[in-house]
Amino acid sequence: MANNMSVAEGQKQFIVVKIGSEQYGIDISYVDNIVRMQKITRVPKAQSYFKGIINLRGEIVPVMSIRTKMDLEPDVFTDVTRIIILKLEEHGVLGLIVDEVKEVVTLGPDEIDKVAYDAKNSKSNFINGVGKHGEELISLFDTNSIIDESENA
Amino acid sequence: MDVSQYLEIFIDETNGHLQNLSDCIMSLEKEPENMDTINEIFRAAHSLKGMAGTMGFKRMQRLTHDMENVFQEVRSGNMNVTSGLVDVLFQCLDAIDAYLENVKESSDEGTEDNEAIIQELNDILAAGTGNAPKTEEKPVPKEEKDPVENRFQKKYLDIDFSEKEKEELRVSEEKGMKLYGITVYIQEDCLLKAARAFLVFKAVEDFGNILVYSPSSQDIEDEKFGFDFSFYVASEAELDRMLEVAKAVSEIEEVIGEKVNYKELTAAAAKKEEEEAAAAKEAEKAQKEEHAGAAQAPAAAAQAKPQAPAAKKQNGGKPVTNRTVRVDIEKLDALMNQVSELIIAKNSLVSIGSTSDGGSSSNSQAFHEQIEYLERITTGLHESVMKVRMVPIESVVQKFPRMIRDLSKKLDKKMELYMTGEDTELDRTVVDQIGDPLQHLLRNSADHGLENAELRRKRGKPETGSIHLNAFQEGNNVIIEVSDDGNGIDTESVKSKAIERGLITPEQGAVLSQKEIIDFLFMPSFSMAKQISDVSGRGVGLDVVKSNIEALGGDVEVKSVLGEGSKFIVRLPLTLAIIQALMVEVRHEKYAISLGSIETIEEIMADEIKFVQAKEVIHIRGMVIPLIRLDQLLDCEPAEEEKESLTVIIVRKGDKFAGLIVDELNGQQEIVIKSLGKYINNSTKIISGATVLGDGEVALILDVNTLF
Numbered sequence: 001m002a003n004n005m006s007v008a009e010g011q012k013q014f015i016v017v018k019i020g021s022e023q024y025g026i027d028i029s030y031v032d033n034i035v036r037m038q039k040i041t042r043v044p045k046a047q048s049y050f051k052g053i054i055n056l057r058g059e060i061v062p063v064m065s066i067r068t069k070m071d072l073e074p075d076v077f078t079d080v081t082r083i084i085i086l087k088l089e090e091h092g093v094l095g096l097i098v099d100e101v102k103e104v105v106t107l108g109p110d111e112i113d114k115v116a117y118d119a120k121n122s123k124s125n126f127i128n129g130v131g132k133h134g135e136e137l138i139s140l141f142d143t144n145s146i147i148d149e150s151e152n153a
Numbered sequence: 154m155d156v157s158q159y160l161e162i163f164i165d166e167t168n169g170h171l172q173n174l175s176d177c178i179m180s181l182e183k184e185p186e187n188m189d190t191i192n193e194i195f196r197a198a199h200s201l202k203g204m205a206g207t208m209g210f211k212r213m214q215r216l217t218h219d220m221e222n223v224f225q226e227v228r229s230g231n232m233n234v235t236s237g238l239v240d241v242l243f244q245c246l247d248a249i250d251a252y253l254e255n256v257k258e259s260s261d262e263g264t265e266d267n268e269a270i271i272q273e274l275n276d277i278l279a280a281g282t283g284n285a286p287k288t289e290e291k292p293v294p295k296e297e298k299d300p301v302e303n304r305f306q307k308k309y310l311d312i313d314f315s316e317k318e319k320e321e322l323r324v325s326e327e328k329g330m331k332l333y334g335i336t337v338y339i340q341e342d343c344l345l346k347a348a349r350a351f352l353v354f355k356a357v358e359d360f361g362n363i364l365v366y367s368p369s370s371q372d373i374e375d376e377k378f379g380f381d382f383s384f385y386v387a388s389e390a391e392l393d394r395m396l397e398v399a400k401a402v403s404e405i406e407e408v409i410g411e412k413v414n415y416k417e418l419t420a421a422a423a424k425k426e427e428e429e430a431a432a433a434k435e436a437e438k439a440q441k442e443e444h445a446g447a448a449q450a451p452a453a454a455a456q457a458k459p460q461a462p463a464a465k466k467q468n469g470g471k472p473v474t475n476r477t478v479r480v481d482i483e484k485l486d487a488l489m490n491q492v493s494e495l496i497i498a499k500n501s502l503v504s505i506g507s508t509s510d511g512g513s514s515s516n517s518q519a520f521h522e523q524i525e526y527l528e529r530i531t532t533g534l535h536e537s538v539m540k541v542r543m544v545p546i547e548s549v550v551q552k553f554p555r556m557i558r559d560l561s562k563k564l565d566k567k568m569e570l571y572m573t574g575e576d577t578e579l580d581r582t583v584v585d586q587i588g589d590p591l592q593h594l595l596r597n598s599a600d601h602g603l604e605n606a607e608l609r610r611k612r613g614k615p616e617t618g619s620i621h622l623n624a625f626q627e628g629n630n631v632i633i634e635v636s637d638d639g640n641g642i643d644t645e646s647v648k649s650k651a652i653e654r655g656l657i658t659p660e661q662g663a664v665l666s667q668k669e670i671i672d673f674l675f676m677p678s679f680s681m682a683k684q685i686s687d688v689s690g691r692g693v694g695l696d697v698v699k700s701n702i703e704a705l706g707g708d709v710e711v712k713s714v715l716g717e718g719s720k721f722i723v724r725l726p727l728t729l730a731i732i733q734a735l736m737v738e739v740r741h742e743k744y745a746i747s748l749g750s751i752e753t754i755e756e757i758m759a760d761e762i763k764f765v766q767a768k769e770v771i772h773i774r775g776m777v778i779p780l781i782r783l784d785q786l787l788d789c790e791p792a793e794e795e796k797e798s799l800t801v802i803i804v805r806k807g808d809k810f811a812g813l814i815v816d817e818l819n820g821q822q823e824i825v826i827k828s829l830g831k832y833i834n835n836s837t838k839i840i841s842g843a844t845v846l847g848d849g850e851v852a853l854i855l856d857v858n859t860l861f
């Protein structure tokens with residue numbers, strides 16, 4: 001899918017989501033599915049940023065609150081809240097709760113700025129670039145660091 | 154020559170022969186005079202040699218050949234079985250095993266010549282028989298060359314042609330090809346008949362096309378034939394050349410054939426049909442006997458021979474084996490997943506059925522009947538699929554007697570292994586992984602458990618130590634016990650070791666229970682051995698055993714009496730995927746508890762709860778059972794007020810009990826276990842998985858074994 005015909009060489013597609021007041025981009029090649037908010041079953045003793053698990057057509061999918069992981073205020077579920085299902089090789093599937101899904105954008109290499117790694121700011125550790133789409137700025141998630149075990153609570 | 158497709162059969166059969174050899178040599182060591190065992194070994198070695206030769210594994214062939222030589226001499230009474238010989242034989246087996254491992258990995262036997270072993274074999278042979286070692290010696294293995302000519306009949310004349318085959322024969326003849334009928338007899342001790350047949354076909358096909366097979370080529374490939382097969386070939390070459398190449402394939406006893414023509418064949422076939430319709434069986438038999446005498450009888454006469462005797466011979470020739478199919482475990486997993494989905498779907502129907510009261514009552518009656526029907530089918534299907542995946546643990550434990558024998562020599566202790574319940578069945582994936590832990594426990598018993606002979610005598614125990622391996626089924630679990638009558642675990646010395654290593658303070662040590670002390674043995678790199686031997690003592694062991702078994706959803710328990718012996722009890726789940734569970738609710742969260750571990754369910758009054766050592770217990774039917782409040786354990790919101798009456802589920806692990814307090818019971822259900830995945834930290838292991846309920850909701854599965 002990454003080599004979609006409409007995507008020119010070096011370009012990447014991102015799903016733009018809203019978390020709090022910021023816009024974030026998730027590399028579309030990792031996205032398996034987007035589902036509506038549903039009942040999440042709490043798992044006792046799990047990491048605090050794991051809201052629990054959901055049933056996705058018979059599959060058990062763990063759901064993570066990216067807000068908790070990034071030290072933001074807790075999720076408020078509305079009717080535009082969605083769960084982005086990420087499919088990561090080797091690690092299986094994982095759900096991320098986002099406030100809203102906006103659109104899909106295509107960014108070329110010159111539209112993405114790398115961000116400097118700041119070890120003190122755990123929040124920026126999840127971002128590996130900032131995309132410029134028209135007037136708007138989109139923080140691009142580093143998918144692999146999201147699933148990293150380190151607890152930032 | 155392409156023999157790769159027979160590689161799997163070869164590996165399988167070689168394994169079987171190796172195991173057989175190992176068992177036989179073990180018993181030979183005990184009764185060196187037993188002729189039956191010696192013959193059995195000879196046969197197995199001979200078969201191994203033959204198979205290795207077929208597959209082109211020259212080194213393996215050479216080794217087995219020399220083994221066979223030795224047994225040839227033993228069999229004919231020229232030499233005796235000594236313990237030295239047995240040792241060398243075991244070395245041979247290990248060497249063959251190594252070849253086999255190489256074959257498994259790379260389809261090649263490797264380059265190890267094992268000259269030393271061969272030399273030793275030959276030395277023994279020389280010493281035993283008083284001859285100088287003869288390298289060229291070849292005790293011709295059972296060459297029963299008293300050729301009863303008329304055993305070889307022209308069976309190709311008996312073939313019934315289908316219309317298509319007739320057509321093919323006719324067309325080929327019209328093209329100017331010569332038609333030959335050929336029957337091939339394979340030696341009766343041949344092991345890979347299908348491979349032989351394949352080689353013959355391959356050789357013949359260099360000359361022309363094989364038009365008709367009897368039995369069908371599929372049957373030949375599946376080894377569904379006796380020791381002969383026939384075929385018709387259309388070729389431009391001469392018959393003799395073809396017979397020659399066919400005979401050149403090893404283990405082919407005889408090849409007979411002649412030139413035929415289409416007209417005669419079909420005429421004969423037609424005639425045969427008539428005769429079959431008319432002639433009585435008696436007459437046919439007589440004719441057959443007549444025919445059997447005359448090797449060159451005319452084709453037409455041969456056609457009268459009834460098919461029945463030939464068929465009978467085929468049945469008799471093939472050893473009666475279970476009809477089996479090899480199935481990739483992945484296919485079974487896929488099947489299992491689908492059955493799981495089906496059960497989930499069925500559960501949703503059940504839940505719709507129980508909630509919806511719409512529709513007329515007769516409709517709902519029919520609906521319920523159908524659901525019950527569906528339930529029976531899915532349960533049956535599930536059981537069948539599970540059974541397919543079940544294999545006896547025999548395949549794992551059968552190598553243990555040999556291992557104990559070797560350990561006995563190495564450690565210079567006399568010991569005997571007694572095994573029961575080898576036919577206990579477990580899920581294939583469990584069986585595959587249980588070998589190493591069990592092996593470790595046995596080594597542990599042999600090395601640490603059993604005392605040396607002197608100490609045993611002093612303690613008034615029989616000099617030969619005994620190790621027992623018992624397997625049996627208990628409810629939804631399979632229990633495998635490894636016990637010995639050795640020293641037992643010295644808890645005091647374990648305790649001081651733990652203190653010495655700074656794991657606990659002496660004060661803490663004073664209050665530890667025996668079980669808690671024994672648990673130290675399962676800690677990583679905690680070894681009690683004073684000396685590191687290559688058998689054990691490196692401290693890599695019991696912790697691995699424990700984690701391996703826990704990974705399979707089981708657990709290990711130890712019982713030990715100092716001076717009398719210890720017993721390791723391995724408990725494994727019978728099935729991995731689907732269990733019967735009791736559904737409970739705790740603060741409106743749903744949990745499943747495996748029925749296998751539930752003993753009883755009790756309603757108790759809040760004031761019945763007593764305190765022992767500041768822990769809540771109940772006293773019920775003479776037992777004091779500790780209580781666990783699931784809501785606290787699972788970090789639920791605290792309840793507003795304590796209820797008067799509490800529902801307590803009494804669960805059991807071995808001989809320990811615990812009472813779980815839950816809010817609500819939701820009945821029993823068949824659930825499909827799904828993993829939580831790797832992301833969620835589940836170090837406490839209280840939650841062993843999740844399951845999808847009929848209404849799509851997710852419930853967590855509690856592993857009560859972790860609560861003890």
